[in-house]
Amino acid sequence: MPNDHDQIVPSRRQFMECVGWIGTGMLWTVSAGVPATVGLIGSAAAETTQADFTFLQMSDSHIGFKAGPYQDVPGTLTAAVDKAKALPRRPALMLHTGDISHFSKPEQFDTADKINATLGLEIYHVPGEHDMLDPGKKLYLSRYGKNAKGDGWYSFDAHGVHFIGLSNVTHMGPDGQWRLGADQVAWLTGDLRGVRDSTPIIVFAHIPLWTVYAKWGWGTGDAATITPLFRRFGSVTFLNGHIHQIVQKVEGNIACHTARSTAFPQPVAGTAPHPGPIMTIAAGEVGDYLGITTATLHTSDSRLAVTDTSLA
């Protein structure tokens, strides 16, 4: 019986880098946790072939928020969707990494859904904590969780990739860190059991699945219980939102990436008294701080190239 782990993982590990185009048009590579600029946006575009699989990540739309320079959050979401429509390659699907709404109101979900639907893509959601503020946390699950388990976790397969949507917004430990919970970890353990080592894995969840900054609750306290489950796989990528800025990290065989918000930016960890929206940006420059992420799976080596595009 062939052993995928022995035959494939070593050769793929060398490709374990997370590549992104930041809003400035620079290509970054993050290797062993150290980011480095390697070229301009055009050089990355040349790597894409027709066989590759592209998908879109949208995050933190916060419909219902209105303050300071962020007076038109539906407008910036619409701008993000228009950017996605103008991509040279039509994405195969969209992942939304949570905080669709700001207050979990039906009309806020309606507004977001109406704008997102114009993409004409299959959209896969995971909840943000702002999507589960209603008593009983039922509204999100009734709208987006029909095929989900527990508080909104599920998996699906598309284009040879095993996608896993996790929910880490309903429980916070006394240490101020969010939690996946034992039920979800048990489900994930079983879910991965039937997945081959050579299958690319993409995990998406709202809160970062590593600790970006504990003081602000920017982390998942029990994420360490799931990372060993992914060690046997050749390609593992965690895509998250919540912190409204791009942070990338490679830990072992796992590439981690957080996305920008389509609504408002938040400060770099520890650079402000609190994690609230940056209120000092001129209204005309808001687009520089907002954006979308596209990702291309290179079918030749299962590498995932992650691209962030600003709304400016």
Add this chain to the structure above:
Amino acid sequence: MLRALLTAAVLLAAPLAQAAGTTVAINDYTFTPGTVTVHPGDMVTWNNQDSTPHTATSLDGASFDSAAIVPGGKWSFTFKTPGTYKYHCAIHPDMQGEVDVQ
């Protein structure tokens, strides 16, 4: 007679329901004042004047939990038992406060 007793009980209870109130403002991701001191039976009201939802959630995980207080919203809790109640916002854990009941 029973009716009269019940009426008297309601009248006696009324002043307790109107016990002294203390307000904690929530603004700019901060509880102000950060520590309030009240007496058993006093009511504390959290008033969210911020642009984002917050909660007042006791760190012991059991004493009280406002759930989300939307901007412009208020939530009140009557403290009956003496003690020190540390709490935080369950959405933004760095926001912390304390209610001393004595």
